[in-house]
Amino acid sequence: MKSRMIIKNGYVYDPINKINGEKMDIYIENGKIVEEFTGNSTEIINAEGKTVMPGGVDIHSHIAGKLNSARVFRPEDHRTDPVPKTSVTRSGVGYSLPSTFVTGYRYSAMGYTTVFEPAVTPLEAKHAHEELIDTPMIDKGIFVCVGNNYFVLKYIKEGEYEKLKHFIAWLLKTVKGYSLKVVNPGGQETWKWGKNVNNLDDKVKGYDITPRDIVTNLTKVNEELNFPHTNHVHCNNLGSPGNYEVTLETMKAVEGIKPKKGRKNVLHIAHSQFNSYAGENWGNFSSGAAEIAEYLNKHGHITTCIGQVIFTNTTTITSDGPWQYRLYLLTKNKWAGADTELETSGGIVPYIFKKKNPVNTIQWAIGLELMLLTKEPWKVFIGTDHPNGGPFTFYPLIIAWLMSRKAREEMIQKVHKVVHSRTQLASIDREYSLFEVAVCTRAGTAKALGLSEKGHLGVGADADVAIYNLNPEKLDRGNYNEIIKAFSRAAYTIKDGEVVVKDGEVVKEVYGKTYWTNFQYTEDEELREDLEKVFRDYYTVSLSNFEVPLTYLPNNKPIKIEVK
């Protein structure tokens, strides 16, 4: 079947192809962007007076897997936001822990077409993939947690670098992961002994290695294995006053590592807002965003997403077990935790970010400072570390804060006065252009993820397009509610060449593909022996049952990589 579409007369923002609001037509054929064609086209979309961008690409949003426990945990979250079925969509619930169907619909309504789940423990990878099967509308993939994995710690300790590399290639292929994730390197393992690591050079309990060893080795492995995305790190000490220093240390630690061919960056710092805190305690807590932004401005090897805080009732879920315990002690909210054998730890604590709470105010400001003080939008991306900072449905509000000084000023009036003394947000004049918005929500993220057919509208790209009711010629930044409205409800979302959302409503349910890295290698005999021994002695599932068969990725998109 040949399907053709022309998106006519829209203002196109396609940063990768350096198109900045030009009025032009986009041609689509069989789900791909093509050169101009003539003759009959099946569908013409009139984008006159509208903004056209590639479909949004989220680099970090917890949508599948461990967060399911949080869904069970928080019926009080769901009952505020029921979602009825329609003639084309399934029912479900929304708010901070949307059901799988609703997750897909709500991303699609905002013009997003690709989302990555950033923290899957290998033993439960089947679970994440099962949920992704039930997550419509978007392309997706999982990052696999390796920063506290037994094999990783053991091979680093033993100096078995080649084995480490083989293990990572084997692991990602076996559980059908896309990329690596490191959460509180060494801290989760240490938490299994009731303790934590507090800086990059603390010893990991039982292994005689440090978080620095873990981050640098895995970053090096990541580049040498030619992963499409860089190593993706949730730093140590997350959530603690003064932690911007450990973030700086982490970024510095990988300065010398040679990036793979074709890119400059080697590390992604996840939700850096939660790791950009100055001060020594909660009393003198303040923003460390300027220091982080300054480093980012001077160096080219880092990308980051901000983990913006939204003033709302949300759910914190991380694999950072010791941090979640700490958050429980701070809030006395209900706390769930879970340790996974040989791999990870984790926890869940509901949290309400309050405008009049000085710490929450500073956290809110830090996210925006990171976005506004970092000059290149190619380095810093929009996100809420959904649902940790707030639900992803608030991205349009973040865009408004970035694009409109007035939007920020009005919020500054409502928050705690420490926003003036302990952050510099009020003094920042910068307003994002639509071009920059397109970078930090799709072009930049797609590039950081190494997805060459995403995040742009050049020939050969996937025909994932978002059309927003926003006329750049008549853009009124003061009237920022229009910006929020436009980005909340796309005029059209086009997925693989089909209109799936119209006027913010899902009109067609589609199921996207799942990316994974399919490493091609000759099996390492010694690694095989280790795997067999460790699965027999320490795991409680058989090695053969650990694998995620392709049955779990009904629409799978392997990225083939040869390992030398």
Next chain:
Amino acid sequence: MKMKQVFKDVVCSFCGCLCDNLEIEVENGEIRPLSKACTVSRSRFVNYNRDRVPYPMMKINGKHERVSLEESIKKAAEILRNADRPLIYGLSSTTCETQRKCVEIAEKTGGIIDQTATVCHAPTVVAFQETGEIHATLGEIKNRSDLVIFWGCNPLQAHLNHFVRYSVFPKGMYTEKGRKERYIVAVDVRETRTTKLADMFLKITPGKDFELLSVIRALVNGAKINAEEVAGVSMNKIKELVEKMKNCRYGVIFFGLGLTMSRGKHYNIIATLNLVRDLHKYTRFVVIPMRGHFNVKGAGMVLAWQTGYPYAVDFTRGYPRYNPGEYAAVNLLVNREVDAALIVASDPVATFPSPAAKYLTQIPTIVVDPKISMTSLTADVVIPCALAGIETEGTAYRMDGVPIRLKKLIEPKEGVLPDEEIMEKILKRI
């Protein structure tokens, strides 16, 4: 197929232990476990073909008559379509793939879906929602636990391989000496095989679990208690246990229906979860509910990711609503608030309180099950399906939440479909 085939790393689809290391031989339609299977598992495999629903059946003039699969599915769809508020119930002994379809049927018919946790670990779910639970996969117990407490459960008779594979005997990373390295405590109202094997046995007065748990927690939190004994257990023994808890390296409480279904129900579990949480002042401690059916954990998972809620979900208004006391299967049946039922892989007539079971036999009921059950004997439509983990593959979640893929060992009898396909056919006809 006449050839003898041997399957390795086979998953046993019987209990929540979901052992996945069985070796199974298949020959001439017979299945023989060769190693690692417990006695229950062995019997499940050997007798897989016993008590099967022989063919699709419909009640005609009060008697079950053989019908074609097509007819049975047509009738099932008709019953569901004509019902104002059907109940879809069961799910715990089938695959997640089937469970996903069952949710869709409930949504499409504006019915209610509930799963068997409703009559076993529902109090555990409610307590989890109230206060949270510090959990671990079973491998952490194998590798780390030096103090293992069994409260109101009897794995030596209910989860036969639990001791061997996970909790008592295995030698793990930091438990190299296996049994010798672990201190085992059992709390129960009577002596059982499990309590006999324990290093410490607390025989408690029935119905006094909450009291004992609360006292232990108070002591952990530094309170002084003036009592000679609590719940029939001497204070000295309680204090000894408290010291062991505070000083262990990685403790665990496993609990079962003795705690969830005795007096106090979810309050017992809240007390347990809070105790484990508070022990973090001293050390690491976790708690793992002993789930019964092999995929009851999966039923909660699927329902949660599709609807937000783990059981007792009502779709009457076109969106999911959750309120256990109102939408749980037993309540609905006792209050006569449903007018048809689809029972999948479970036997509520045998397990529900009699007013609920009785009403169930009075409304149009469809049973999809590999085996004959009390419920299938009284159902209006009975559709046989393939046995999950023997005749069909699919996903199941172990009691600790680890997903494992069940294997297919043998072809089902001709014309017998996996229940996933049956649900899909019913869905299409609704």
